[in-house]
Every structure is written in C-alpha cells, then in structure tokens.
Amino acid sequence: MLMKNTSSKLTKIYYLLPLAALSCLLWGSAFPAVKTGYSLFGIAADNSASQILFAGLRFTLAGLLVIAFACASEKRAALPKTKREWGHIAIISLFQTVLQYICFYIGLARTSGVKSSILVSLGVFFSLIISALILKMERFTWLKLLGTAAGFAGVIIVNAGAGGFAAGFSFMGEGMIILSTLCSAISGVLIKRFSKTESPVMLSGWQFFIGGLAMLALGFSTGGRISAELSVKPLLLLLYLGLLSAVAYTVWSILLKHNPVSRVTVFGFLNPVFGVLLSALLIGEAAEAFALKNLAALALVSIGIYIINAQFKKSEE
Numbered sequence: 001m002l003m004k005n006t007s008s009k010l011t012k013i014y015y016l017l018p019l020a021a022l023s024c025l026l027w028g029s030a031f032p033a034v035k036t037g038y039s040l041f042g043i044a045a046d047n048s049a050s051q052i053l054f055a056g057l058r059f060t061l062a063g064l065l066v067i068a069f070a071c072a073s074e075k076r077a078a079l080p081k082t083k084r085e086w087g088h089i090a091i092i093s094l095f096q097t098v099l100q101y102i103c104f105y106i107g108l109a110r111t112s113g114v115k116s117s118i119l120v121s122l123g124v125f126f127s128l129i130i131s132a133l134i135l136k137m138e139r140f141t142w143l144k145l146l147g148t149a150a151g152f153a154g155v156i157i158v159n160a161g162a163g164g165f166a167a168g169f170s171f172m173g174e175g176m177i178i179l180s181t182l183c184s185a186i187s188g189v190l191i192k193r194f195s196k197t198e199s200p201v202m203l204s205g206w207q208f209f210i211g212g213l214a215m216l217a218l219g220f221s222t223g224g225r226i227s228a229e230l231s232v233k234p235l236l237l238l239l240y241l242g243l244l245s246a247v248a249y250t251v252w253s254i255l256l257k258h259n260p261v262s263r264v265t266v267f268g269f270l271n272p273v274f275g276v277l278l279s280a281l282l283i284g285e286a287a288e289a290f291a292l293k294n295l296a297a298l299a300l301v302s303i304g305i306y307i308i309n310a311q312f313k314k315s316e317e
Contacts, residue, residue, distance in 0.1 A: 028274025063209025097211025
C-alpha cells in the first residue's frame with residue numbers, strides 16, 4: 001500500500017499528467033501492436049476463436065508480471081486473503097479483461113484503427129455518466145462536460161478523413177468496440193470503489209491472470225489456434241503486449257485510487273493521438289500524423305485536460 005505522502009502527490013497534476021500520459025502512450029501502441037500480432041501469428045480477421053486465444057496469452061502473461069511485481073515490491077506473497085477480495089477480483093476480471101478484450105479483439109479485426117480510436121474515446125463519457133450520474137461517486141459539473149467535449153472534438157479531428165464513418169457500421173466491428181469501451185468504463189469505476197480497501201496492484205494482477213486463463217480456455221475450446229514461425233519477433237511482440245498491459249493498467253488503477261474517476265479518465269483522449277503518432281513511426285503514416293488537423297487535435301485534447309483539472313486547483317494549493 002502506498003504511503004500517505006505518496007498518495008497525496010498522486011493528486012497533483014505534475015504527477016498525474018506524466019503517469020496518465022505513460023499509460024495512454026502504451027495503450028495507443030496497442031492498436032498497431034495487436035494488428036501486427038494478427039499477422040505474425042497467422043490469425044485471420046474472421047477467426048474470433050484465435051483472436052480470443054491470442055488475447056488470453058497476452059493477459060495471462062500480464063497477470064503474472066503484475067503479480068511478480070507486487071510480490072517483489074511488498075516483499076510478500078500478493079495473494080487475495082478473503083472471499084470478498086476474490087469476489088472483487090472476479091467482478092473486475094469479467095469487465096476489465098474478459099468482456100472488454102473479447103469485444104476489443106473481435107472488433108479491431110473487423111474495423112479500422114481510425115474508427116476504433118474514435119469509438120474507444122467514448123469511454124470518457126461512459127465513465128462520467130456511470131460515476132457521476134448513476135453511482136453518485138462524484139459531482140457532475142458543466143466543466144466536466146465542457147472538458148470532455150473539447151477532448152472528444154480533438155479525437156474527431158485527429159481521425160477526420162481516411163474514410164471516416166462513411167464505410168458503414170457492423171455489430172461485430174464497430175459495435176464490439178463500443179461494447180468494449182462500455183466494459184472498460186464500468187471496470188474503471190469498480191477499481192475506484194474496490195481500491196479504497198484493497199491494493200490496486202494486487203487487484204490488477206489477479207484479474208488479468210484469471211481473465212487471461214478464461215480467454216485461453218474459451219479460445220482453445222472453440223477451435224482457436226495460433227501459428228507462428230519459431231523466431232524472436234513474435235515472442236518479443238507478445239512480451240511487449242503483456243508488459244504494456246501490466247504497466248499501463250497498474251499505473252492507471254493507482255491513479256484511480258487517489259483521484260476522481262473523471263479526472264483520470266479524461267486523459268483517455270490521448271490514446272488515439274498516441275495511436276496516430278506511433279502509426280506514423282511504425283507503419284509509415286507520417287504525412288497524416290503530422291498534418292495540421294492532427295496538431296489542432298492535440299491542442300483540443302490539451303484544452304480538455306486543462307478544463308477538467310482546473311476545478312481541482314484549490315486542492316493542490
């Protein structure tokens with residue numbers, strides 16, 4: 001468990017911003033990384049069982065990495081001790097790992113990264129509605145609405161063109177991405193609630209591990225198979241995807257523990273921005289990434305983050 005002085009630091013913008021941005025940078029890299037993984041492991045776009053199996057490998061590995069980190073940092077076995085803790089882990093795992101990533105992996109294989117980036121950003125609105133309007137965990141304000149609207153406008157601009165939404169809508173493509181985003185928003189609120197009494201690192205590790213095993217079992221039992229040449233590249237990619245999840249979600253969960261949900265989730269607007277920039281570096285889309293519209297999008301995202309955080313200024317003085 002974090003010390004009191006460390007906890008208070010995590011509410012300050014000069015700690016919150018770089019840590020949240022790190023998580024978003026890692027998540028932004030997931031779009032090209034997963035797409036690359038489908039190619040390296042020979043997974044077809046219509047092979048849902050193999051996509052789920054691939055996700056299961058990633059999150060089982062991520063869970064083991066987080067659990068190992070928790071054991072090393074706390075110098076003890078990071079095991080849930082009560083039925084209540086196991087119950088919380090099972091609930092978070094259902095939404096955070098199993099449902100979210102079954103939907104995400106199936107949807108991402110059937111729609112573009114452009115559409116996926118826009119739709120994933122709906123999670124900010126879902127989180128705000130669930131935490132403020134449904135569960136009454138924090139106050140809903142016009143500043144929060146204005147900040148999320150500015151950030152969402154940036155996401156729309158950064159993804160403008162390249163087909164937009166003109167290509168149509170399918171439940172197994174765009175619909176699955178929306179369901180994935182809703183599950184992510186629900187899990188974020190649950191982590192905020194459960195981490196009041198439990199370690200967010202322990203919750204993160206075990207929910208990944210259990211969820212990963214569940215997806216492995218589901219993918220394999222429904223005919224999923226993975227094939228790849230015996231080379232270093234596929235293994236390094238899988239290791240990176242595991243580390244990506246382990247680091248990003250652990251940091252995100254700790255930030256949620258010490259901040260209002262909407263203050264953390266607004267940084268989710270950085271995900272598609274990082275996704276575009278990393279696509280430029282990894283798959284040669286530099287001309288699009290550094291276009292004027294994308295610079296304008298970065299400005300809007302920054303404004304949205306500033307507006308959301310402005311109301312917390314007094315708590316840092």
